[in-house]
Amino acid sequence: MTIISLKFLLFLAVTLAIYYIVPGKAQWLVLFAASVAFYIYAGPYYILFAAALITVSYFAARAISGMHEKQRAQSQHLEKAEKKQCAAFWTCKKRKVLAAALTAVVGSLVFLKTYRIIISGLNAFIGLFGTWRFKPASIIFPLGFSFYSFQIVAYLVDVYRGKCEAQKNFVKYALFVLFFPQITEGPIARYDRLAPQLYEPHKADYKNLKSGAQLMLWGFFKKLVIADRLGLFVNSVFADLNKYSGLVLVVTLSFYSIQMYADFSGCIDIVTGAAEMFDITLDKNFNHPYFSKTVPEYWRRWHMSLSGWFKDYVFYPVSASKLSLKLNKFARRRFGGTVSRAVAASFPVIIVWLLTGFWHGAQLNYIVWGLYYGVIIIAGIIFAPYGRKLTAAMHINTDSFLWRLFQMLRTFAICTFARIFFRAKDFSESVLIISKMFGGWPSSVNFFSLGLDRFDFTVVVLSVLLLLSVSILQEKTCVRERIARQNVFVRWAVYYAALFAVIIYGVYGSSNTGTAFIYEKF
Amino acid sequence: MEELIDILLTVKPNIDYTKEKALVDDGIIDSLDIVSIISELSDAYGITVPSTEIKPENFNSASAIYGMVQRLKED
Numbered sequence: 001m002t003i004i005s006l007k008f009l010l011f012l013a014v015t016l017a018i019y020y021i022v023p024g025k026a027q028w029l030v031l032f033a034a035s036v037a038f039y040i041y042a043g044p045y046y047i048l049f050a051a052a053l054i055t056v057s058y059f060a061a062r063a064i065s066g067m068h069e070k071q072r073a074q075s076q077h078l079e080k081a082e083k084k085q086c087a088a089f090w091t092c093k094k095r096k097v098l099a100a101a102l103t104a105v106v107g108s109l110v111f112l113k114t115y116r117i118i119i120s121g122l123n124a125f126i127g128l129f130g131t132w133r134f135k136p137a138s139i140i141f142p143l144g145f146s147f148y149s150f151q152i153v154a155y156l157v158d159v160y161r162g163k164c165e166a167q168k169n170f171v172k173y174a175l176f177v178l179f180f181p182q183i184t185e186g187p188i189a190r191y192d193r194l195a196p197q198l199y200e201p202h203k204a205d206y207k208n209l210k211s212g213a214q215l216m217l218w219g220f221f222k223k224l225v226i227a228d229r230l231g232l233f234v235n236s237v238f239a240d241l242n243k244y245s246g247l248v249l250v251v252t253l254s255f256y257s258i259q260m261y262a263d264f265s266g267c268i269d270i271v272t273g274a275a276e277m278f279d280i281t282l283d284k285n286f287n288h289p290y291f292s293k294t295v296p297e298y299w300r301r302w303h304m305s306l307s308g309w310f311k312d313y314v315f316y317p318v319s320a321s322k323l324s325l326k327l328n329k330f331a332r333r334r335f336g337g338t339v340s341r342a343v344a345a346s347f348p349v350i351i352v353w354l355l356t357g358f359w360h361g362a363q364l365n366y367i368v369w370g371l372y373y374g375v376i377i378i379a380g381i382i383f384a385p386y387g388r389k390l391t392a393a394m395h396i397n398t399d400s401f402l403w404r405l406f407q408m409l410r411t412f413a414i415c416t417f418a419r420i421f422f423r424a425k426d427f428s429e430s431v432l433i434i435s436k437m438f439g440g441w442p443s444s445v446n447f448f449s450l451g452l453d454r455f456d457f458t459v460v461v462l463s464v465l466l467l468l469s470v471s472i473l474q475e476k477t478c479v480r481e482r483i484a485r486q487n488v489f490v491r492w493a494v495y496y497a498a499l500f501a502v503i504i505y506g507v508y509g510s511s512n513t514g515t516a517f518i519y520e521k522f
Numbered sequence: 523m524e525e526l527i528d529i530l531l532t533v534k535p536n537i538d539y540t541k542e543k544a545l546v547d548d549g550i551i552d553s554l555d556i557v558s559i560i561s562e563l564s565d566a567y568g569i570t571v572p573s574t575e576i577k578p579e580n581f582n583s584a585s586a587i588y589g590m591v592q593r594l595k596e597d
Contacts, residue, residue, distance in 0.1 A: 161574045162574075163574075296552060296554070300549075300552075311553055315553060315557075316553070316556075316557075316573045316576040317573040319556075319557040319560060319573075319576075320560055320570070320571055320572060320573045320576060324557075325560075325561055325564050325570075328557075328558075328561035329561065329564075329565060332561070332565075341533075341554070341558055344557060344558060344561060345554045345557055345558075348557065349554075381554065
């Protein structure tokens with residue numbers, strides 16, 4: 001049941017009705033039942049993977065929490081030196097439990113992402129000696145696994161760090177992992193922010209219901225009118241790459257960048273809107289990333305829950321590690337200044353970006369995609385002072401609108417280039433695109449023959465302009481609140497216009513269910 | 523405190539560290555700056571900043587960083 005289907009809307013409406021009818025204390029049970037039903041409907045065997053990880057992480061977190069309590073009780077009446085000993089003893093024990101649980105969770109993710117590669121590697125090796133081969137089992141990657149496994153890792157580490165208490169109720173904990181609006185594509189939630197909202201009673205509030213529905217409608221518009229329409233163009237070019245070069249590929253990749261944003265942020269708007277109707281606020285996942293002036297800023301505004309996760313659970317721990325500190329010290333003494341900063345940052349940055357690439361898929365193109373960003377960020381640190389000197393020498397007003405616009409376009413271009421590795425089916429196709437993009441610019445191209453006719457082009461251009469205008473407005477104000485302040489005629493005219501735009505101009509495909517979300521495959 | 527402000531100025535100059543109270547929250551320093559600060563602190567004060575201490579509230583102002591350093595020195 002995709003979240004852009006009528007089935008989902010019906011499912012949501014029924015769940016909402018029951019949720020607000022039952023007593024407040026039982027509301028979380030309604031969410032749990034709905035979440036389990038939603039996930040089983042998505043794929044009956046998916047729930048087995050989820051149940052296994054939930055069970056392992058639940059007991060591990062309880063064990064760590066129990067050790068925290070024992071440590072506190074024991075160290076109450078101890079002197080400073082003894083307290084240190086006690087802490088060291090319990091930290092060692094807690095680490096072992098955490099390591100075992102993380103191995104199970106991360107190991108499952110790595111296994112599911114790589115088992116086909118491992119089997120084909122083994123077969124290649126065995127092939128040297130005989131004809132027998134391993135048959136790869138037909139394991140389908142469980143929906144949302146990459147997202148909720150990271151959510152579980154965050155929970156385990158937060159319990160270990162004492163940031164949150166382990167949940168004692170198994171079913172409540174399972175709800176935190178399975179909460180149905182966000183299980184397919186995130187945002188990757190943090191326990192301390194999401195869980196209390198799931199368990200506390202909520203009263204039906206017209207404002208939440210209306211506001212959530214509006215956000216969902218905007219998400220449907222982004223997905224069905226913009227993303228899926230641009231997808232027709234992008235897919236048509238990618239289906240026959242050998243035919244195209246130069247300008248066509250540049251336009252296609254630019255369209256793909258907009259498609260990705262409309263698709264993923266559209267999904268998150270639907271998910272966030274659905275949660276809002278239950279009076280639950282999810283973490284923000286997008287903050288107009290294409291308004292970013294630098295690549296690091298872009299990654300603070302794009303898929304924020306993933307970049308925040310990597311920052312808290314990989315970047316900082318690696319940066320604070322002894323190896324990283326030693327490297328830092330060496331770089332400062334050897335190079336000093338900006339270069340030392342770049343060298344010091346390079347170790348955690350490259351690790352984070354290799355892992356980010358791997359999170360998207362165990363394929364060379366994703367790894368290269370990750371490395372590309374790592375290198376760009378490190379190069380940014382090295383060249384930033386020279387850039388400042390150059391702009392000063394050229395008397396460029398760096399606060400001017402034109403300069404900021406240039407920076408935004410530059411960031412868009414850098415990120416669009418990265419999408420070559422992201423969209424290509426493998427690394428060799430990425431290389432093909434790059435080689436063809438810089439050569440053979442045709443004298444004339446009929447863009448209206450590439451999946452979109454004149455009418456579709458007009459719809460997509462107007463829709464993207466609307467998206468841009470709303471995004472500019474959202475930088476300054478809450479658009480939904482602003483609409484809510486208008487008189488009844490203006491308000492409902494806007495709502496109906498959006499609704500009919502989705503119904504009339506949405507791209508539903510032959511099965512009338514729309515296209516799957518791009519990030520669903522991760 | 524003066525020594526700490528000198529350290530912060532070497533990592534990221536042109537900031538009035540005596541006045542700023544939301545260095546992280548307002549995006550004045552980013553995660554790469556925090557990494558450099560941790561390294562400098564480790565050198566200057568002989569402390570190890572564990573990853574559990576790397577949170578916005580410990581890096582939002584010079585006084586918050588100073589407080590964290592004192593706490594870690596005592597440990």
